Amino acid sequence: MCPADRNNDAGDAASTAVRLTAILTAFRQGDEALGVSELARRCALPKSSVHRLTGHLVASGLLEREGQGVRLGLRLFEIGQLAVRQRGLVDAARPYLADLREATRNTVHLAVLEGTEVVYLDILRGSDAPRLPSRIGGRFPAHATAVGKAILAGSPESVVDAVVAAGLPRVSGRTVTAPGLLRRQLGRIRAEGLAYDREESGVGVVCAASPLYAADGTAVAAISLSGWTNRMRVDRVAPAVRTTALALSRTLS
Incomplete structure (x- = not known):
């Protein structure tokens, strides 16, 4: 892999991490489940990106499905206790x-x-x-x-x-x-x-x-x-x- 490719990969990873963090920290006190549209609005991200990233977060247990939306998952609580x-x-x-x-x-x-x-x-x-x-x-x-x-x-x-x-x-x-x-x-x-x-x-x-x-x-x-x-x-x-x-x-x- 050439240096330019490595730099691009690092930039993509950093961008993804920032977006994942934005989604997880978009939840506020009193929120239950939030839909993709609301998360996209709060994070100022495209709905397609939010839909894709929330899928990864659900798969890892950091978010949980509830109806048409998602809520913070139990895995986050477990990590917090650590x-x-x-x-x-x-x-x-x-x-x-x-x-x-x-x-x-x-x-x-x-x-x-x-x-x-x-x-x-x-x-x-x-x-x-x-x-x-x-x-x-x-x-x-x-x-x-x-x-x-x-x-x-x-x-x-x-x-x-x-x-x-x-x-x-x-x-x-x-x-x-x-x-x-x-x-x-x-x-x-x-x-x-x-x-x-x-x-x-x-x-x-x-x-x-x-x-x-x-x-x-x-x-x-x-x-x-x-x-x-x-x-x-x-x-x-x-x-x-x-x-x-x-x-x-x-x-x-």
């Missing part, structure tokens, strides 16, 4: 999260930072807590959440710079969108070990969070406690969140 990079963190944190949920009856989150967003690794919902839009595996802009700000406060300055450079979109009327104000908040969080979300991610919801530190002093994750603004006093629950985070950090180290 993503051991964060599995140890979830397993180590679960007893601490459960104790915090039991003591407060509010919802506890465990999240990590990926790019400019937080990804929720575990959520234990409290009986007295609001139904939040967060979900395991879900994402949210880091600057608009207590867990995100807690992690950013313990991250290298280059990470904060990247988040600011990407823009600080408004999620609610109280979201911090000014870079200077965000940086001042991060300075206080760094000093106190506590971050707050006062209806910044959603109306009526407040949150207190604290970072989890690796042995080198870098924040690797954060835990938070969320509740209704008229039921949960963040200043009262914050010490419990901080104590839990410190104990879990020692375990992780």
